[in-house]
Amino acid sequence: MSKMTYVAKRLLVGRPFRSDKLGNTLLPKRIALPVFASDAMSSVAYAPQEVFATLAVAGVGAYVFAPWLAILVCVVMLVVVASYRQNVHAYPSGGGDYEVATTNLGPTAGLLVASALSVDYILTVAVSTASGVANIGSAVKVVGDHPVLFSIIIIALVATANLRGVRESGLAFAIPVYLFVVSMVVMIGTGIGRYVFGSEMRAETADFQIPVTHSLSGLALIFLLMRSFSSGSAALTGVEAISNGVPAFKKPKSKNAATTLALMGLIAVTMFGGLVFLAMVTNVHIVEQGGLLIGAPEGYYQKTLIAQVAQTVFSGFPIAFYVVSIATGLILILACNTAFNGFPVLASILAQDSYLPRQLRTRGDRLAFSNGIVFLAVIALILVIAFQANVTALIQLYIVGVFVSFTLSQAGMIKHWNRELAKTTDEKRRRQMRRSQTINAIGLTFTSVVLVIVLVTKFLAGAWIAILAMGILFATMKAIRRHYDRVSRELAADEDDMVLPSRIHGIVLVSKLHLPTMRALAYARAIRADTLEAVMVNVDPEETAKVAREWEDRQIPVSLKVIDSPFREITKPIIDYVRRVRKDSPRDLITVFIPEYVVGHWWEQLLHNQSALRLKTRLLFTPGIMVTSVPWQMSSTEAVQRRMRDVPMEVPLHQTGRKDLG
Incomplete structure (x- = not known):
C-alpha cells in the first residue's frame, strides 16, 4: 500500500484499533437504541402511508378500515417484541434467528432463515434510503427530482460511517434518530391537542378526489384489506436486529438488549397509531406513486403522508414542517444503518460456519466487519438503481424475508423451551419457562398468519423476486459449504503426509x-x-x-x-x-x-x-x-x-x- 493510499484510508475510516480494544466499542442503551432500533422506528414513516395508498384502490371510502388495520399491526408488533425478548435472554451470542433455527430446527431451517434475513437486510437499505429521499424530496425539490442520485450518495456515506466502527456510527446517528422521535411526539401531541380543542385541520389533499378504479366487495375487498395490512406490517421490520446485535451491548448484555427492545416497541407503536389517527382527522388523501388525484393542480408533487400531516398540524409555523420532513428523511436514511450493523455480524457467523466466503468473517481496521459492510452497500446500490428508488415498487419485495425468519424463530423457541423444561425440575423456573413458551407460541401464531397474508397478497406484485433471491442465496450458501467441506477433507493431514520425497x-x-x-x-x-x-x-x-x-x-x-x-x-x-x-x-x-x-x-x-x-x-x-x-x-x-x-x-x-x- 502506497503512502498516499494509506493516508486516504486513514482519513476515510480513521486509525486502526487493536483487537484487545473490542470492549471499548460496546454500546450503552442510549446509543444502542438509535443503532439497532432506527429501522423499526423509522418504518412508521412509510408503513402508514402504504396502508392508505393501498386502500385508495377502492376509493376514499375504504379509508374507514385504516384504524382497524393499524390496531392489528400494533398488536402484532407488540407480540413480536415480547417474543423477541425471550430470544434475547435465551440466545445472547448474536446468532439471532439463525442460531435459534439452526439449534432447534436443524441446519436447513437455519440456512433458510439466514437467506431470508440477508435478503431483508439488503432490501432494508434500499427501501429506507429511497423512502428517506422521498420524504426529504417533499420539502427540498432538487432531492425529489433526482432520487436515484441522492440515494446512491446516501448509501455510500452510511457505509463509510459504518466502516469507521459501530460506536462512532452510533454516536453520529444518535442525534438525528432522537430528533425524529421528539419531532414525531411533538407533532402527534400537537395534533391530538388541536383535535381535542376543536381546531380545524385539513390536509392539502383533503379536497382532492381519488378515482375508484375498482368497485370491491366480498372476497375482493377482503383481499384488498389483507394486502393493505401486509403493507402496513412493514412497520415490524428491524425488530429482529436487536437479537442479532446483543454482543454489541454493554454488560449485562441480555438485560440491556431486552430493555432497548421494549422501548423500541413502545415508541414505534405510539408513533404508528398516532400517525394513522392524524391522517384520518386531517383527511389526508394519498395514492400509490403514479396514481391520480382528481382536483390536484397541474404539476402537483404528492407529498408523503407524514409531510402532509406535519404541514397541516403546524399550519402557520412552516419551520416545524421542515424540521419534521428533514428529521423523517434522516431517520429513514439512518434506518439502513440497522442493516449495516446486522448483516455484517450475520455474514460473519455464516462465514464461520462455512456458508459464506471466509473473507466476511474477519473484522477490519476499526473492529467492524468491513467486507460485509462493503458487500451490503454494493448490492443495495444495484437494487436502488434497478428500481429507480421507487418506494412502492421496492416495498413489494419487502417483509417476506423478515416474516419467514420471525415464524421459524418462534417455532425454534418453542422447541427450545420444551428441551429446557425436560431438563429443569425447579418449579419456579418451570413457570417462567412456560410463560416464555406461551409468549413464543402466540408470536408463532401471529407471524405465521401474517406470513401467509404477505405471500398471498404480494407474490405477484413483486414478492416472488424476493422469494427467488432467497432460493438462489440458499442454494449458493449450500454450494459454498460443500466446497469448503470438500477442501477440508482433501487438505486433512495424516502421518503419510510427512514423508519426504x-x-x-x-x-x-x-x-x-x-x-x-x-x-x-x-x-x-x-x-x-x-x-x-x-x-x-x-x-x-x-x-x-x-x-x-x-x-x-x-x-x-x-x-x-x-x-x-x-x-x-x-x-x-x-x-x-x-x-x-x-x-x-x-x-x-x-x-x-x-x-x-x-x-x-x-x-x-x-x-x-x-x-x-x-x-x-x-x-x-x-x-x-x-x-x-x-x-x-x-x-x-x-x-x-x-x-x-x-x-x-x-x-x-x-x-x-x-x-x-x-
Whole structure:
C-alpha cells in the first residue's frame, strides 16, 4: 500500500484499533437504541402511508378500515417484541434467528432463515434510503427530482460511517434518530391537542378526489384489506436486529438488549397509531406513486403522508414542517444503518460456519466487519438503481424475508423451551419457562398468519423476486459449504503426509543469460536437488545459439536443455516437457524455478513478466509440481521500498471467531 493510499484510508475510516480494544466499542442503551432500533422506528414513516395508498384502490371510502388495520399491526408488533425478548435472554451470542433455527430446527431451517434475513437486510437499505429521499424530496425539490442520485450518495456515506466502527456510527446517528422521535411526539401531541380543542385541520389533499378504479366487495375487498395490512406490517421490520446485535451491548448484555427492545416497541407503536389517527382527522388523501388525484393542480408533487400531516398540524409555523420532513428523511436514511450493523455480524457467523466466503468473517481496521459492510452497500446500490428508488415498487419485495425468519424463530423457541423444561425440575423456573413458551407460541401464531397474508397478497406484485433471491442465496450458501467441506477433507493431514520425497528434480527456466537467471541458478543449486537442469525454449535460433555459446564459455555446472518450438510458443513446450519428466519419474518431486525481475511502476509491469505469469498459472494446476519464483529487484523498485518504509505498519487482526462477537 502506497503512502498516499494509506493516508486516504486513514482519513476515510480513521486509525486502526487493536483487537484487545473490542470492549471499548460496546454500546450503552442510549446509543444502542438509535443503532439497532432506527429501522423499526423509522418504518412508521412509510408503513402508514402504504396502508392508505393501498386502500385508495377502492376509493376514499375504504379509508374507514385504516384504524382497524393499524390496531392489528400494533398488536402484532407488540407480540413480536415480547417474543423477541425471550430470544434475547435465551440466545445472547448474536446468532439471532439463525442460531435459534439452526439449534432447534436443524441446519436447513437455519440456512433458510439466514437467506431470508440477508435478503431483508439488503432490501432494508434500499427501501429506507429511497423512502428517506422521498420524504426529504417533499420539502427540498432538487432531492425529489433526482432520487436515484441522492440515494446512491446516501448509501455510500452510511457505509463509510459504518466502516469507521459501530460506536462512532452510533454516536453520529444518535442525534438525528432522537430528533425524529421528539419531532414525531411533538407533532402527534400537537395534533391530538388541536383535535381535542376543536381546531380545524385539513390536509392539502383533503379536497382532492381519488378515482375508484375498482368497485370491491366480498372476497375482493377482503383481499384488498389483507394486502393493505401486509403493507402496513412493514412497520415490524428491524425488530429482529436487536437479537442479532446483543454482543454489541454493554454488560449485562441480555438485560440491556431486552430493555432497548421494549422501548423500541413502545415508541414505534405510539408513533404508528398516532400517525394513522392524524391522517384520518386531517383527511389526508394519498395514492400509490403514479396514481391520480382528481382536483390536484397541474404539476402537483404528492407529498408523503407524514409531510402532509406535519404541514397541516403546524399550519402557520412552516419551520416545524421542515424540521419534521428533514428529521423523517434522516431517520429513514439512518434506518439502513440497522442493516449495516446486522448483516455484517450475520455474514460473519455464516462465514464461520462455512456458508459464506471466509473473507466476511474477519473484522477490519476499526473492529467492524468491513467486507460485509462493503458487500451490503454494493448490492443495495444495484437494487436502488434497478428500481429507480421507487418506494412502492421496492416495498413489494419487502417483509417476506423478515416474516419467514420471525415464524421459524418462534417455532425454534418453542422447541427450545420444551428441551429446557425436560431438563429443569425447579418449579419456579418451570413457570417462567412456560410463560416464555406461551409468549413464543402466540408470536408463532401471529407471524405465521401474517406470513401467509404477505405471500398471498404480494407474490405477484413483486414478492416472488424476493422469494427467488432467497432460493438462489440458499442454494449458493449450500454450494459454498460443500466446497469448503470438500477442501477440508482433501487438505486433512495424516502421518503419510510427512514423508519426504524420494528425489527432487530441479528445472531452471532460461530466456537469457542475465542476472535474474544467474540468481535462479545459484538458488537452485543451493537446495541440492538430485537432478538439476536448465531449460530454454528455442523461439529465436540466433538468440538460442548465443546463449548456448555463452553458457559453455562460462562453464556453468548445470546442463542446458534446448526445447524446439516450431510455432514459436513458450508456455506449451515447457508444460509438455515438465509433464513428460513427471510421467517418466512419478516418484520425483519436480521443482520449476522461474527467474523474474521486479519493476516499480504499474506501467512497467505491463511490459514484463507476462510469460512467467502464464507459466505459473498453468503449472499451478499440474499435480506434483512445485513452482518457485526467484525475484530480481530493478532500480525502479527503490522508490516503492522507500514509500513502504514511510507507511506505518498495519495493526494485524486475528481471525475473529464467534466468541469474539461478544
